[in-house]
Amino acid sequence: MKTRIKELRARKNLTQAQLADKVGVRRETIVFLEKGKYNPSLKLAYLISLVLEEKMENIFIFKEEDLKLKN
Amino acid sequence: MAVKNNFNGYNATIWIGSAFLMVSSIFLMIGKTMNDYLSVGMLLGVMIFMTSFLQYIGMEKPAKDERIRKIGTISTTYSWYITLVFICFLLITGYWSGVPRTPAELLGVTIFVMLSSMLGINTYLNMKGDME
Numbered sequence: 021m022k023t024r025i026k027e028l029r030a031r032k033n034l035t036q037a038q039l040a041d042k043v044g045v046r047r048e049t050i051v052f053l054e055k056g057k058y059n060p061s062l063k064l065a066y067l068i069s070l071v072l073e074e075k076m077e078n079i080f081i082f083k084e085e086d087l088k089l090k091n
Numbered sequence: 092m093a094v095k096n097n098f099n100g101y102n103a104t105i106w107i108g109s110a111f112l113m114v115s116s117i118f119l120m121i122g123k124t125m126n127d128y129l130s131v132g133m134l135l136g137v138m139i140f141m142t143s144f145l146q147y148i149g150m151e152k153p154a155k156d157e158r159i160r161k162i163g164t165i166s167t168t169y170s171w172y173i174t175l176v177f178i179c180f181l182l183i184t185g186y187w188s189g190v191p192r193t194p195a196e197l198l199g200v201t202i203f204v205m206l207s208s209m210l211g212i213n214t215y216l217n218m219k220g221d222m223e
Binding site: 044045046048049052055057058059060061063064 | 155156157158159219220221
């Protein structure tokens with residue numbers, strides 16, 4: 021998974037700590053999210069999309085093989 | 092905006108409490124019997140450990156961080172599983188080999204394996220993240 025959080029956060033002039041405060045997590049969680057090393061809950065993904073004012077699918081970008089439906 | 096201090100006191104507390112418990116459990120495994128020093132060490136360790144355990148695995152109310160809770164849950168589950176298998180293995184091999192373990196020795200092993208596996212897995216997941 022890739023995310024555009026870093027880019028969108030910079031566009032809004034938000035630091036990692038500020039974004040973390042707004043969505044109610046620790047800064048380390050934002051660091052892991054930006055690196056694509058953490059799979060967030062639906063609630064956290066939604067809150068981030070609200071703060072960054074962008075659709076979720078434009079923030080969290082999955083590889084095609086990760087999104088294949090079974091049958 | 093002021094820069095927040097990222098130091099988490101509960102992390103230090105959990106490691107200190109665990110250190111007391113693990114050192115005591117090593118002596119318990121070696122000595123195979125409880126004594127006054129070990130009981131004080133264990134009491135101190137478990138009291139320090141208890142003050143921060145729920146925060147360490149993210150189960151405090153209200154929850155502060157979903158990632159901490161997720162990796163905390165994974166690490167404690169693995170720790171429980173590893174300990175169960177390990178203790179069963181020790182009991183069975185002890186019985187078959189004709190060298191039965193003392194209860195104090197088994198308790199020492201249980202405490203040591205449970206703590207070391209939980210701390211190890213938690214630290215690993217904290218560094219690696221949870222993506223497949």
